[in-house]
Amino acid sequence: MIKLERTLLGIILFLAIWQVLAICLDANTIVPGLGAIFSELTGLVGKKTFLVAVVSTLVKVIAGLLLTLLIGLPLGFLLGINNKLFDMFRPVIMVIQAVPVISWLTLVIFAWGIGFRGPIFITFLSLFPIALLTTVSGVRNLDKNLLEMATLYRVPRWQVIRDIYLGSLLPFIVAILDVTLGQAWKVILVSEYLCGNSGLGVLILAARYEVNPAKVWALTFLAVLLGLITERLVKLLFRKVAKRWAI
Amino acid sequence: MGNLIVITNLAKSFDDKKVLDNINLSICKSERAALIGPSGSGKTTLLRIISGLETPSQGTVQIHTRNIGYVFQEPRLIPWRTVEQNLLFVNPDAELEDILAKLRLKDFKNHYPHQLSGGMKQRVNLARALITNPDLLILDEPFSSLDLPIKLEIINDVLLQWQERKFTMILVTHDLKEALLLADRIIILSSSPGRIIKDLTVDLNPVNRKISDPALLSIESDILHVLSSAY
Numbered sequence: 001m002i003k004l005e006r007t008l009l010g011i012i013l014f015l016a017i018w019q020v021l022a023i024c025l026d027a028n029t030i031v032p033g034l035g036a037i038f039s040e041l042t043g044l045v046g047k048k049t050f051l052v053a054v055v056s057t058l059v060k061v062i063a064g065l066l067l068t069l070l071i072g073l074p075l076g077f078l079l080g081i082n083n084k085l086f087d088m089f090r091p092v093i094m095v096i097q098a099v100p101v102i103s104w105l106t107l108v109i110f111a112w113g114i115g116f117r118g119p120i121f122i123t124f125l126s127l128f129p130i131a132l133l134t135t136v137s138g139v140r141n142l143d144k145n146l147l148e149m150a151t152l153y154r155v156p157r158w159q160v161i162r163d164i165y166l167g168s169l170l171p172f173i174v175a176i177l178d179v180t181l182g183q184a185w186k187v188i189l190v191s192e193y194l195c196g197n198s199g200l201g202v203l204i205l206a207a208r209y210e211v212n213p214a215k216v217w218a219l220t221f222l223a224v225l226l227g228l229i230t231e232r233l234v235k236l237l238f239r240k241v242a243k244r245w246a247i
Numbered sequence: 248m249g250n251l252i253v254i255t256n257l258a259k260s261f262d263d264k265k266v267l268d269n270i271n272l273s274i275c276k277s278e279r280a281a282l283i284g285p286s287g288s289g290k291t292t293l294l295r296i297i298s299g300l301e302t303p304s305q306g307t308v309q310i311h312t313r314n315i316g317y318v319f320q321e322p323r324l325i326p327w328r329t330v331e332q333n334l335l336f337v338n339p340d341a342e343l344e345d346i347l348a349k350l351r352l353k354d355f356k357n358h359y360p361h362q363l364s365g366g367m368k369q370r371v372n373l374a375r376a377l378i379t380n381p382d383l384l385i386l387d388e389p390f391s392s393l394d395l396p397i398k399l400e401i402i403n404d405v406l407l408q409w410q411e412r413k414f415t416m417i418l419v420t421h422d423l424k425e426a427l428l429l430a431d432r433i434i435i436l437s438s439s440p441g442r443i444i445k446d447l448t449v450d451l452n453p454v455n456r457k458i459s460d461p462a463l464l465s466i467e468s469d470i471l472h473v474l475s476s477a478y
Contacts, residue, residue, distance in 0.1 A: 149323040152298060152315070153337040153379060163336055167327040 032214040040218035050203070054226065057192065057199040060116070061184045061230070064123030068131050068180060071124075073173065076135025077165070086136060097129040101190070109195050116198070119191035126187045127180040134179075138172030139165070174238050181234055185227040250311070251276045251383060251415045252297060257306035258440075259292055265440040266292050270306070272434065272443065276382075279409065279416040279453070281426035284436030290419040291320075293441070294387050297417065310383070316376030316414075318389040322368040324360040330371050331356040334378055341378040350374050350404055366397035373401065377408055384409075386418040390425055399458075402428050406454045423470060427463050428456050433470065445473050 015034060022033040044050045079086040104125050108118040142165065150160045192201025200223050207215035250273045257270040267289040274280050282290045295301040296308055298315050324333050330352060334343055347353045350370045360368060369389055376384055386405070390398040406429065409416060420426050426433050431453060435445040447470065451462055 145319070145321065145323050146325060148300060149317075149319065150336075152300060152317050153375075155337060159336070163325060163328060163332075167325065170327075 029211070029213050032217060036214035037217045037221070040212070040215045041221065044215075044218055044222065050222075053198060053200050053203050054222075056116075057185075057188055057201070057223075058226070058230075060119050060123070060188050060192070060196075060199060061181075063120045064127065064184050064188060065177075065180060067120065067124045068127040068184075069173075069176070072128050072131025072176075073135050073169075076132040077139055077169070079132070080136040080139025093129050093132060096125060099125075101126060101187070105191060105194050108191075114195055114197050116196070118195040119188050119199070119201070122191040122195075123184050123187045127183060130179055130183075131176050134172050134176045135169065138169045141172075142168045170241070174242070177234055177238070178231075181231055182227065185223065185230075189223060249276055250274065251278075252311070252417075253307075253309040254297075255307045255309075257293075257296065257303050257308060259289065259296060259301065260304045267296075267303075268440040268442050270441070270443060274415060274417065274432075276415055277413045278432060279418070279430045280432045280434055281418045281420060281430035282434050282436060283420055283423060283426050284441060285438045286421075287439040287441075288436040289439070289441030290436060291387055293436075294385050294417065294419055297383075298385055312382035314380060314382045316379050316381030316384045318369075318372050318376045318384070318386045320388045320391060322360065322372040324368060324371055324375075326360050329357050329359055330363070333360070333371060334375055337375055338378050343374075343378065346374050346378055349407070366393055366401065369393060369397075369401060370404070373404065373408075377412075380412075381414050383415045383417070386416065386420075386429075388419055388421065391421065398425070399428075405429065410454060423467055424458055427451075427467055427470075428458070435470070435473065445470075447473075 018031065019034050022031045025031055075089075079089055101122060104122055105118070108121055112118055112121075146164050146168075147160070150164060188199070189201040189204070192199040193205050194201075196202050200219055204216055204219050207213075207219060252272070252274040254270055254272040257267060257272075258265065259267040266287070270293065282293065284290050292301060294317075296303050297310060298317055299310075324330075325336060328336065330347075331343060334341060334346075343356070344353075347356055350373060352367070352370055352374060355363060355367060360371075363371065372389065384405075390401060393401065402425065405416075408414075416429070418426065418429055427449060431449050431451075433445075433447045433449060434443055435447070436442065437444045447466075449466060451460070451466070456463055
């Protein structure tokens with residue numbers, strides 16, 4: 001309870017400083033008053049355009065994450081068990097990691113124009129190296145003694161993958177989701193802003209055109225809140241999985 | 248009784264280092280052999296060759312069975328699987344009730360490895376080897392980390408299982424007393440590279456041996472004499 005009280009106190013203190021700054025600076029374009037932000041917030045929530053934007057962003061976050069996991073995990077697994085393949089793919093992975101997002105954005109606009117696919121693809125490119133390299137290191141950290149035990153008892157390959165590999169990789173998969181989920185929200189918003197046709201990023205862009213900083217902050221606050229909620233939900237799910245796998 | 252294992256002129260090197268040299272050894276069905284020797288004498292390497300986990304650099308190894316149970320030095324249990332799941336991992340069709348009861352694991356079948364004591368984990372390690380119905384049971388220093396009372400309990404468990412199933416057994420140990428309690432034959436290896444320097448028969452009742460038994464103490468003294476002159 002004391003912890004909660006301290007957290008609440010921290011939030012109140014932050015809001016108070018914000019309001020003082022808004023009054024003192026009188027710079028509405030940077031630090032709008034809390035009242036203006038709150039009124040934008042209440043105006044947004046419940047509005048059809050806002051709900052459609054939330055759903056659109058959420059679908060893109062899920063699609064980007066699924067694409068990252070569905071390609072990153074199996075490929076990471078393959079590269080983890082095969083050093084030759086890893087050496088072959090390493091330059092490509094390093095290039096994907098090193099290329100600035102802005103270059104990908106430009107190429108995506110050339111290829112698909114403004115639309116739904118761009119933000120998902122950009123998210124995938126940003127998160128894929130994290131998923132792949134973490135999986136590779138998970139496979140490499142596997143307890144070789146367990147594999148030797150399975151070899152000695154001639155346990156079928158599929159069973160070894162299910163019972164040993166998957167169990168060993170689970171903490172790494174949890175870490176991947178933990179890191180990528182937070183990042184996915186940020187990347188999706190930026191790419192929606194630059195090459196999307198719907199979503200919260202597009203609403204922020206519209207607020208920019210309207211020169212409405214209170215709306216920008218209101219949308220930012222809602223995006224952060226949604227990000228935190230999805231993170232909490234996924235963590236709750238992890239806890240259930242972790243309990244089942246005793247990790 | 249026929250031989251289950253015949254090893255001829257076996258040598259094993261890792262890089263340029265020879266760890267085993269000129270090993271000639273036959274082990275009969277149902278025999279209980281103990282390999283003892285100093286660290287680096289290649290005892291574990293010999294077990295790994297017999298079980299097929301390593302290949303010899305030279306010589307031949309004939310094993311007349313594919314049913315091998317291996318009790319590892321460290322339990323090698325899958326941490327996120329229960330005792331029951333760990334056992335079924337190596338033999339999904341196994342009937343577990345009997346072996347769990349005999350090794351006093353019945354109340355722990357739903358426990359995870361981290362919830363078990365060291366002795367319990369080694370019992371699961373032993374149970375896992377036994378549920379494959381092995382013709383050959385390999386024990387690679389399985390008692391080295393256990394307290395004496397637990398060690399004696401598990402040795403007794405192994406002997407009861409041997410009486411029931413009459414599998415061939417090879418034990419690797421540093422502890423001469425363990426070898427004398429379990430084996431009817433003691434093979435002594437020299438220090439690196441390991442060679443067989445003595446092959447002794449333990450002429451005692453196969454089960455119910457006691458550490459304090461004068462006959463056992465007398466054999467122990469003879470072996471210690473051999474060891475002190477060999478090393």
